[in-house]
Amino acid sequence: MPLEGMGENQKELVSKILFRNDMDSHLKLEEQKQTYDLVHGILNRLSPEDRMVLRLVHIDRYSAKEAAELLGWSRANVLVRAHRSRKRFRRILESEVLHA
Numbered sequence: 001m002p003l004e005g006m007g008e009n010q011k012e013l014v015s016k017i018l019f020r021n022d023m024d025s026h027l028k029l030e031e032q033k034q035t036y037d038l039v040h041g042i043l044n045r046l047s048p049e050d051r052m053v054l055r056l057v058h059i060d061r062y063s064a065k066e067a068a069e070l071l072g073w074s075r076a077n078v079l080v081r082a083h084r085s086r087k088r089f090r091r092i093l094e095s096e097v098l099h100a
Contacts, residue, residue: 050085
């Protein structure tokens, strides 16, 4: 239905719905940006090796075997480094959240 065919109450309702949807979208985008900034800020505080193993295994979804081949590490080393890197990441994240 075109807006011209609507009464003032209907136009106002449509306007509120559209505004609410725009605000919801804006808030979701802002929340996503904040999460992205937080995650990347923490990743940047990790060693290059920790960042790389987390990226390969958890972001890019390589298997431990594939990541090991790319990094020139053993599969066991990838699994251990990924575990330790996640713990470091979590410790920094918890510290950031508690101090926010």
